[in-house]
Amino acid sequence: MARTAESxxxxxxxxxxxxxxDFAVEDVWSFRTPGAGPDDFPAMLAALREAGGLRTQPAPARLLFAVRWKLGALLGRDxxxxxxxxxxxxxxxxxPADLREAPRGLDSEAMPLKAVYELPREAVRELANRTVHTLMHLGWAEAPGGGHQLQMTVLVKANGRFGRLYMAAIAPFRHLIVHxxxxxxxxxxxxxxxxxTR
Structure with missing residues (x-):
């Protein structure tokens, strides 16, 4: 994965x-998917669901999320x-009507963000609490040098000054541990x- 330009x-x-x-772009990341073709986005989404979400993350990432959820509960943020x-x-x-009629995507206990829509090359999930309204956009984009790769963009709408401070405070943890x-x-x-498949 590499952090990618907002463009x-x-x-x-x-x-x-x-x-x-009205949402601000927080991060854009790309993930290597060697051998992927233009129609492989559904297979990638299925692979992500099979990977197990947060519960299969390494211990440092799980600890960060556990601390975040505990603090959120104590402070009433969630x-x-x-x-x-x-x-x-x-x-x-x-x-719009065509997106409302498109498949929504699957929700699960392993993924706290809830599905908004799912298209052949694009999917969106969302989460909101007292701090932010967050969107996770997954797109299937052409990769440098050929082929396709997964691109993840995090978009946020911070709730007031506290929300903006929170996003700034957690940025190092996202960049150094979570991502x-x-x-x-x-x-x-x-x-x-x-x-x-081989």
Whole structure:
């Protein structure tokens, strides 16, 4: 995985641009998927679901998430009254008719972000609490040198000054611990798909 320029997201004709203009781009990352073709995005999503989500992350990443959820509970940041459909409307409420009729994607206990829509080359999930409304955009993009790769973009709408401070405070942990762990897990998931089909 490599951290990627914001233009790698903003310069592509993703459908998310039509409906999330009030969200700020926080991070753009790309994941290596050697041998992937233009129609392999559904296989990649299936591989990610099979990889097991947060519970299969390395111990440092799991510890960070456990601390985050514990603090959120103690401070009331994750109260259901602050979630999607409560404090903030779901992004699904903004979808044009064709996206509303598209497959939504699968939700699971392993993934705290909930599915918004899933297309042949693009999928979006969301999470909200008292701090932020977050979107995870997954796109299937052309890779440098040929082939295709997974691109993940995190978009956020911070809730006030505390939300902005929170995002700044957790940035080093995301960049040094969470995203490298995610890289290993997701790129291994793709390699496992290739192994299973050979």
């Amino acid at each position: 790698a997201f903003t310069g592509r004709p993703w459908r998310i641009h039509e409906i999330a203009g 109260d259901p009254a602050e979630s999607v459909g409560a404090r903030v409307a779901s992004l699904r409420d903004r979808l 490298p762990a995610l890289t290993r897990q997701w790129e291994r998931a793709w390699r496992d798909v290739g192994t299973a």
